[in-house]
Amino acid sequence: MDLLDRIIKQNPFWETGQIEGIAGFKKRLVFNNILKYLGEKQIISLIGMRRVGKTILMHQFIELLLKEKERKNILYFSFDEISARGEDIIEEVLEIYEEQILKRELKDVYIFFDEINHVKDWQVYLKRYYDMNRDIKFFVSGSSSVLLKRAKESLSGRIYEFEITPLSFGEYLYMRGIEVKDPLIQSGTIKRELNRYMVGGSFPEILGETDFEKIKMYVSSVVDKIIFYDIPKVYDVREPEILKGMLDVISQSPGMLINYKTFASSFGITYQTASKYVRYLEMAFLIKRVYNYRGSAIARSRKLKKAYLSTPAIAAVFFDFETEFIKAAPKLIENLVCLHIGARFFFREYYEVDFVDGEQVIEVKYRNDPEIKDALDVTRKLKMKKLLVITKEREGEVELNGIEVRFVPAWRFLMG
Numbered sequence: 001m002d003l004l005d006r007i008i009k010q011n012p013f014w015e016t017g018q019i020e021g022i023a024g025f026k027k028r029l030v031f032n033n034i035l036k037y038l039g040e041k042q043i044i045s046l047i048g049m050r051r052v053g054k055t056i057l058m059h060q061f062i063e064l065l066l067k068e069k070e071r072k073n074i075l076y077f078s079f080d081e082i083s084a085r086g087e088d089i090i091e092e093v094l095e096i097y098e099e100q101i102l103k104r105e106l107k108d109v110y111i112f113f114d115e116i117n118h119v120k121d122w123q124v125y126l127k128r129y130y131d132m133n134r135d136i137k138f139f140v141s142g143s144s145s146v147l148l149k150r151a152k153e154s155l156s157g158r159i160y161e162f163e164i165t166p167l168s169f170g171e172y173l174y175m176r177g178i179e180v181k182d183p184l185i186q187s188g189t190i191k192r193e194l195n196r197y198m199v200g201g202s203f204p205e206i207l208g209e210t211d212f213e214k215i216k217m218y219v220s221s222v223v224d225k226i227i228f229y230d231i232p233k234v235y236d237v238r239e240p241e242i243l244k245g246m247l248d249v250i251s252q253s254p255g256m257l258i259n260y261k262t263f264a265s266s267f268g269i270t271y272q273t274a275s276k277y278v279r280y281l282e283m284a285f286l287i288k289r290v291y292n293y294r295g296s297a298i299a300r301s302r303k304l305k306k307a308y309l310s311t312p313a314i315a316a317v318f319f320d321f322e323t324e325f326i327k328a329a330p331k332l333i334e335n336l337v338c339l340h341i342g343a344r345f346f347f348r349e350y351y352e353v354d355f356v357d358g359e360q361v362i363e364v365k366y367r368n369d370p371e372i373k374d375a376l377d378v379t380r381k382l383k384m385k386k387l388l389v390i391t392k393e394r395e396g397e398v399e400l401n402g403i404e405v406r407f408v409p410a411w412r413f414l415m416g
Helices: 004-011 031-034 054-066 089-102 121-131 145-154 170-177 189-201 210-235 240-252 260-267 273-281 295-300 312-320 322-327 331-340 373-381
Strands: 042-046 075-077 109-113 136-142 159-163 287-292 306-309 345-349 351-353 353-358 362-366 386-391 396-400 403-409
Touching: 004 075, 004 089, 004 159, 031 054, 031 159, 031 170, 042 054, 054 075, 054 109, 054 136, 075 089, 089 109, 089 295, 121 136, 121 145, 170 189, 189 210, 189 312, 189 322, 210 240, 210 312, 240 260, 240 273, 240 306, 240 312, 260 273, 273 287, 287 331, 306 312, 306 331, 312 331, 322 331, 331 353, 331 362, 345 353, 351 362, 351 373, 351 403, 362 373, 373 403
Parallel strands: 042 136, 042 159, 075 109, 109 136, 287 345, 362 386, 386 403
Antiparallel strands: 287 306, 345 351, 353 362, 396 403
């Protein structure tokens, strides 16, 4: 298939005036945030893990534009599966679009480039077109934070970046059409949905799926594509199987302390390689690192860090049965709390607490009778006045030695 045929195939709305394949997908909450910048000249960049809805978002914006703009003034092109990715591929696509589709000067158009991180030095080409002042509005998406953040630096002032994350629990409920009017009365429903959400509900395409094996197959395909295809195309990874093995270890115990020496010994690699591989997993949006709370960035960088999954659904890849997955609920709930608050810090020095968030300590104790003595000691040590304890069912507030302690059930806290 030549390039012109690919372009035409990817833009069937030029003929039909309709966007296919997005019926039934509600607009994500980030849609309205991005919409505010639709009339701005700056490039809109959508970054995030595969299958979290970047392409659907693009098509939803195209659907919106089709109501007001000439069909041919909108171009969508995905670089994900194209076999020949020469350095001039962007220029070739735009020249064909200009000469054979528009048949006029390239201006007053909307260009959507999906998975652009597959194109080397793509920012150089977009910068040139951007600076031509032809009212070209670019939307780009990608699944590699390193490449896109490097581009952001070279496109300073010309690009607005939005990270598209897996669905939060609150957004999952919204996408499922579950309106929470009375959390107490609806608590049974919410708890059931939380269990479903943990398994695979963070991916928009399968948020209603209940068959564990189908979910496992879907998430496995996403993870394998990232580990065996995306990461090796960007980084020097000779044994991607080791990447998957490291992700397996993290999935078994989200929130584990990252010990590069242990990883190196277990997988027969060097300390430096272990460190790089963990960073690659993070840059591909598969894991999130959280730092030990200290006064300076240098001190934090020297301490051990924790690793969490970018979505608990990744753990489904490495569990054989749904019952095993459910047994891991306490650690997965901790993982969800980490993502929900956008955690940056934990604290570990004699005693340990899960998170330090602003002016409060957060401890996840997914049981009904949580022991909080250590958490209280850390709260005092950090000279803070608030301790939030995420529980299974216990709820309420109490003051202990001048510290305000709040107990909140995970299902209520994660609703957002």
